[in-house]
Amino acid sequence: MDAQHNVRTESDAFGPVEIPADRYWGGQTQRASAVFEIGEERFPTCLIRTFGLQKLAAARANRRLGTLDPHLADAVEAxxxxxxxxxxxDHFPLRIWQTGSGTQTNMNANEVIANRANEGLGQPRGTRHPVHPNDHVNRSQSSNDTFPTVMxxxxxxxxxxxxxxxLGGLRDALAAKATEFDAVVKIGRTHLMDAVPMTVGQAFDAFARQIGAGIDRIEATAPRLHLLAQGGTAVGSGLNAPAGFDVAFCEEVTALSGLSVxxxxxxxxxxxxHDALVEVSGALNVLAVSLxxxxxxxxxxxxxxxxxLGxxxxxxxxxxxxxxxxxxNPTIAEALVQVAFQVIGNHATITAAGASGAFELNVAKPVLIYNLLQSIRLLADGTRVFTTKLVRDLDVDRDRLAANVANALLLATALNPVLGYDRVAEITRKAMSEGTTPRSAAIALGLITGEEYDRIVDPVAMAARINAH
Structure with missing residues (x-):
């Protein structure tokens, strides 16, 4: 230990290296931090913590299969x-811009766990004994199967x-608004122009169904997402992993996390x-479009x-x-739209990264998972804010809506079965050119009486017919 500089010196197969004394990482991580001086992007803490889950499950599987001494397994698991x-x-300093297999981050996890395990066994950091980062923490594993498993x-x-x-909260909030506004009639719009009556509730029901379908799409990825590569080691053949390691590992993960893998x-x-991960991103991409x-x-x-419009x-x-x-200003809606733009851009990156498999290894894992986790996090946070700070307290201007409905030209569409398309077009042209209501225009043209118009052209009934379909 160099007290003056507050560093310790570790030695591995590549020689000595100085490491900050208060850090748990080791030589490979320290060297990698000097090699990959690119950008500032680091993996989110959820990925680091999932490495802890993965290493814990691996140690428990190795113990079960008799390939890791129980005394060492206790220290590694702790x-x-x-x-x-x-x-x-705070002990994962590496940027995401590293070897495409994520080897350096896997080694970072191995070194942190080994140093902490040895510390628990009464040894100083950097001894690599009795727990070795490769021989024990990484036993029956390779970065090539570990990193995709963590992904x-x-x-x-x-x-x-x-x-x-x-997403469930947003779907439910939109559905609640659909019920709240079910009897509030408005004029629908197509091509940004006035169309026929509907209810505000029908519009919000459509929104709720979009989010519900988005949830369904995401959940439909689970059968592929929950298949794990662990046990394939270097190229997929399972070299150096004991028979049954993959099954034991998945059983341990399921017991620890509740995920059925x-x-x-x-x-x-x-x-x-990594088609399964690209599939997840695809479902998120559709969700972004919906949002x-x-x-x-x-x-x-x-x-x-x-x-x-108001x-x-x-x-x-x-x-x-x-x-x-x-x-x-509609700040929260604008923020959510920007989140969705980022997710759509992330999907383009994830698509390219997913296509970067070369023979037995995809070599764009770090950038793929970084973008995918960012998309999930942004969508979750953006959706929560949108739900709690906008959707739940939305209201309607009933006076504005009633005035719009009363003045809507295309209410006259309900007269089509009675008068025919051409005569109704004559009514709407006259009303438009003279700035009157279609009711006044129809009566002025002598095509129908006021009583007949009011009986046929009932906005509430028109919206109800739409709802019945």
Whole structure:
């Protein structure tokens, strides 16, 4: 230990290296941090903690199969559990821009756990004995099967624990608005132009169904996402892993995490291709498209308050313009749209990375999982804010809606079965050119009486007929 510089010197197969004394990582991590001086992007803590889960499950599987001494297994499992619980989040200094297999981050995990395990056994950091990062922590494993396993596990956990609950909340909030506004009639719009009546509730029901379908798409990826490459070691053949390691590992992961996982029947596919992760990103991409539609519709329907559509009343977020006093903007909807843009861009990167499998190994794993986890995190956070700070407190301007309905030209569409298309077109042209209501135009043209018009052209009944279909 060099007290003056507060570093320790470790030696491995490549010689001595100086490491900050208070850090748990080892020589390979220290060297890698000097080699890959690219950007600032680092893996989120969820990935680091999932490495703790993976190493814990691997140690337990090795113990069961008799390939790891129980005394050493105890120390490794204790250290891995601490990593899973978040104790070593600050001991992973590497950027995502590293070897395409993620080897350096796997070695980082091995070194942190080995040093902590040895410390628990009364040895100083850097001794590499009795617990060795490769021989014991990485036993029956390779970066080539470990990193994709962590990718799958972390994605599955983030989807289950972070994303799906927020999406369910948004779906339910939209469905609640659909019920609340079920009897509020508005004029539908196609091509941005006035169309025929519908209810505000019908619009929100469509939004809720979009999110529900998005949830279904994400959940449908689980059968592929929950297949793990662990046990394939270097190229997929399982060299240096004992028979049954993949099954034992998956059983331990299931017991520890509650995820129902299974060995990939082809470790070659699980390591050389990441189609399952691209599939998850594809489902997120569709969700992003849905969110853009919903957020844009809400902010446009709430535009105004006096010179826009003004049909929805967007809750006050307490923010305003830097120059126009009291101006209120649809900030939360705009933020969600930007989140969706990022997710769509991430999907392009993930698609390219997923296509970068060369023979038995995909070599774009770090950038793929970084973008995928960012997409999940952004969608979860963006959805939560959108739900709690906008959707739940949305209201409608009933007076504005009633005035719009009363003045709508295309209410006359209900007269088509009685008068025919051409005569109804004559009514709408006259009303448009003279600035009158279609009711007044129809009566003036002598095509129908006021009583007959009111009986046939009933906006509430028209919307109800739409609802009945």
């Amino acid at each position: 250290a891995a559990r601490e990593m899973w619980e978040g104790r070593f989040d 799958h596990l972390c994605t599955a956990l983030e989807v289950r624990d972070r994303l799906l609950p927020e 299974a060995p990939n029947p082809s470790k070659f596919e699980g390591m050389g291709a 853009i539609k919903i957020a844009n519709d809400i902010r446009l329907l709430g535009s105004g308050p006096r010179c826009g 049909e929805l009343v967007v809750p006050n977020d307490g923010l305003s313009s830097s120059i126009m006093p009291g101006k209120r």
